[in-house]
Amino acid sequence: MRNTTRYPVEGANSLWHVYKTVPFGKVVKNFIVIQLARYTPFLGMKNWLYRSFLKMKVGEQTSFALMVMLDVMFPEKISVGRNTVIGYNTTILAHEYLIKEYRLGEVRIGSEVMIGANSTILPGITIGDGAIVSAGTLVHKDVPAGAFVGGNPMKVIYTKEELQERWNEDPIYGK
Numbered sequence: 001m002r003n004t005t006r007y008p009v010e011g012a013n014s015l016w017h018v019y020k021t022v023p024f025g026k027v028v029k030n031f032i033v034i035q036l037a038r039y040t041p042f043l044g045m046k047n048w049l050y051r052s053f054l055k056m057k058v059g060e061q062t063s064f065a066l067m068v069m070l071d072v073m074f075p076e077k078i079s080v081g082r083n084t085v086i087g088y089n090t091t092i093l094a095h096e097y098l099i100k101e102y103r104l105g106e107v108r109i110g111s112e113v114m115i116g117a118n119s120t121i122l123p124g125i126t127i128g129d130g131a132i133v134s135a136g137t138l139v140h141k142d143v144p145a146g147a148f149v150g151g152n153p154m155k156v157i158y159t160k161e162e163l164q165e166r167w168n169e170d171p172i173y174g175k
Helices: 014-021 024-039 043-054 160-169
Strands: 005-008 078-080 095-097 101-104 107-109 148-150 155-158
Touching (some): 014 101
Antiparallel strands (some): 095 101, 148 155
């Protein structure tokens, strides 16, 4: 289960209550910073923008590809470890506005993680160190460290242990 906090609303759907949950000026600033970072090819500049203006925790040598879309409302709830690659056009959400409630959840992406292009990561998710997320995956539950996952809905393709077992049994690379 995703680790989110639920906030019920009354009346109109929760998106109509958006500026009661996050200041308008913050959204505008975040939008501008995220759009600048989406289009710049300079990886160091992206990380600096994210750390300095969005208050994200971003590890050293982490690479956000072009067009990565971060949560515009609550980017400070996203943390990424060191030496991680976030693939082209990936979306990372820390909030979701529903009809009768909105939900907030931290997104924790470990170190040395590979996230394939066009993936979507939902709020309240933890992706463990060394995990691999296949391109186009909807990450709707936690990903164990070292696991290889993919699909929509996301499924574990290999665990770290299964991958090591296959590697050891390989006639070329293994025993």
